[in-house]
Amino acid sequence: MKKIVKYGVLTLPLMALASCATTQMPDPLQSYKNQKLTWYQCDTSVVPYADLDESGRAECADVKVPLDYHNPALGNGTVAVMRYKAGKPAERKGAIFFNPGGPGGDGHYLGALFGFLWSNGNPNTTMGAKLKQLSDEYDLVGFSPRGTGSSFRTACGTNELLGFTAYPSEDRSPENLASMQRNAKIIANACSKTPTNAYINTDNTARDMDLIRGLMKDQKLNYIGYSYGTWLGAWYTKLFPERAGKILLDSNMALDKSMDDAFGMQPMSFERHFRDVVLGYAARHNDVYGLGTTKEEAYAKYKALPASLKNALNNTGMINNMYYAEGIVRIPVGLVAALGVHDIIKQGKDGFEVLDAIASYPFFKNPEMNNMAISNAYDLAFSHLNYASRAPSTAELGSSQAVFAAVMCGDTPSIYNSYQQYVDVSNQEAKDYPLLGGDATAFCYFYGHPRANKPATPSAQKMPPIMMLQSEYDPPTAREGALSGFKSLPNAHMVFVDNDATHGLFPYGTECVDLPVLNYFLHGTLPAKNFSVCEAKPLPALKAFWGTEELVPAELSAFEVGQNYDQNSPVPSQVSKQGLPYSLNVYKDPAVAEKVLVEIRKILHNNALPVGQQMFRNKKQ
Structure with a gap:
């Protein structure tokens, strides 16, 4: 009997557990x-x-x-x-x-x-x-x-005004650093007061x-994400690996690191792009631009510009033009325009006198290029005059900027333990990468909403195969971060474009890059090797604002910029030549296709990963 009683006592809890296991709680979603x-x-x-x-x-x-x-x-x-x-x-x-x-x-x-x-x-x-x-x-x-x-939609705003901050790499004074810190607090507090930002x-x-x-x-969810879209796509794949289908990540953030780490690479990558890609192109066409026969000579002329004009170049399109080939070939025109405006200022002209002198200034002998430079010069001069006024600006962030702030601050915890650590890093970046360095104003340090929990990377058995595209000199998403993220993802395959600086590659226009993507989505096939390399397209012609006249001819080959990458690992090697870009005849109506491609590129460039916290500095300038 004792045995029967004993087993009876044990049976009751087991039955109760079985009953609980089969009871389903209501799904709140x-x-x-x-x-x-x-x-x-x-x-x-x-x-x-x-x-x-x-x-x-x-x-x-x-x-x-x-x-x-x-x-x-x-x-x-x-x-x-x-x-x-x-x-x-x-x-x-x-x-x-x-x-x-x-x-x-x-x-x-x-x-x-x-x-x-x-x-x-x-x-x-x-x-x-x-x-x-x-x-x-x-x-x-x-x-x-x-x-x-x-x-x-969401937004951030406050009645408080953002104080003027001088060009950060050239003014590390206590006063300028204090203004940057005050602005960071104002932006963080404004966005923290918006309740919906906690859920963005x-x-x-x-x-x-x-x-x-x-x-x-x-x-399954299939996906193509560019820039920050790679962060989103990787997050989805790690969160729901069993539901992730064919995933293409193009122009990759440092997917295995924090937001601080990812954005912290930008001063280095933009500096490298500017000195090696942009100024290398200008030096190859010294007969047109007169900036010097080497990129070092061209940089010396840029470096001699006052802080107000360096700031103006950044704020009037030079940084955005670094994202794509057609923009890169326009940057030297802006540099010539900046040198011309500086020459006018050195003649003792100020205020509206500068604007009056621009119309007759001989920037280029070619009339079309001169008109292009005059247009750039007016923009630069207005920015220069605003900078000189040291006026405050409004702390109003529209939906795009507010979401940027919410996601950048809300996705991952800060890697810094004190605000002074931001300052120390920023001081070093100002010395090493003066184009954008020194602007780490650290508004996320003061952000009030809680952070999300970044999902862990599943095992190789659970992680689906994904495809990645990356260019070597991509400015906002540095190759170092992209390659680090690539190595952290089991079953990932990367197509790497050597000597290229495009942000947002697909469709690139060569079979070497585009055909593997199409075969992946149509047939589920991936490149034979997990790291394969394609050669860059030559830089295109510089064309007039209106019409099709080529002011500077297209280059006939892609020029070596830095080290090369082989098909096995990111180490110096030789890259075999690929075929010429395919023509728009792959579309039934090439003219319509060209217009749509321009619109797609416009969307990608307008929504590309912003340059860290520069987007909040001196917004009216």
Whole structure:
């Protein structure tokens, strides 16, 4: 009997445990997962291409999302989605989501643009047939990440004014550093007062994408992300490895590090790009620009400019032009314009006298190039005069800047234990990388909202194979960070473009880069080696603002900039030559394709990873 009683006593708890195991707790997200995804005709103002709108394949939808996936009871917002429907629904493989970068970039329209472009693929060419097949077999999906665009928006602002800060690498005075610290506190406090910013981070955005995937009834999420979009794509893949399909990460952040680490590489990478790529190009065309026959001679002329004009160059397009080839070839015109404005100032002219003198100043002998330089010179002069006024600026951040601040500060904890550590790092960067160094104002140190939990990297058995693209001289996402992230991801394959400085590669325009991407999405095949190398395209011609006249001819080959990379590991080696870029004849209507490609590039460049905290400094200048 004692045995029977003993077993009876043991049985009761086991039965109770079994009963608990089969009882399912209500899913707090079930109402979001049960919502119906209702597609409707997009407003024509968000689909500017008439042909795209008339195709009948572009549709919009609004998705209700929780502010906080870990506490849905806090409330909800709406995320706007646009898709370009698969051309052959019976052969549909799923959807490809797009993110153009940021953080704070709006990708609402990007998927439809790619869909429209690829639907124009010429089936009589190898590349064109594959592009059209992509458009036939996938929905191409863009969305406005939470806080931006057509989704619920956020903003930061305060009545306090941001104080003037001098060009940081040339003024390390206590007064200037104090002004930078005060500005950092003002921005951080303003963004911390906005309650929705607490829920704007990469973790919630990744979960938004997964919710949309589920509502579209897809088992896997396929994805193409640029710049910050690589951080978002890697976050999603680590968070939901079993649901990640084909993932392309293009122009990669330091995916294995913190936000502080990733942005901390920018002063070094922009400095390298400016001295080696930009000034190397200028020196090769000294007959046009007269900046010197070596990049060192050209840099000496730049270095002699006053701080106000160096600041003006950064604020009037030089930094943004470093992101793509067509911009790189325009930068020397701006440098010549800056030297001319400096010459006018040295003649004793001030204020509006400077502006009056620009119109007749001989920047170039070529009339078209001279007109281009005059336009640049006016912008530089206005910025110079604003700088000289030392006027304060408003602390108002629109949705894009506010999301940038929220994600940069909210994704990962700071790697610094004190504000002085920021100052010490910034002081060293000012010496080593004077183009942008010294601007680490550290507003995230004062940010008040909690940080998200970055997911760990799954094991090689769980991590799906992903594909990565990276250029050697990418300025905002340094190759050092990209390669570090690549090595940290099991099963990753990288195509590396040697001697190239493009930020946002795909579509690059050569089969060496683009064909592996197409084969990956169409057939699931990856390059044979996990690290393969392509040669850069030569820099293009400098063309007039209006018309097609070539003011400086296109270069005939890609010039060696630094070390080369082989196909096994990032070590110096020789890269075999690749074929010439494929022509726009891969599209049925090359003229339309060219316009759409320009629009895609514009979106990618406008939403590319910002240059750290420079975006908050002297905003009116």
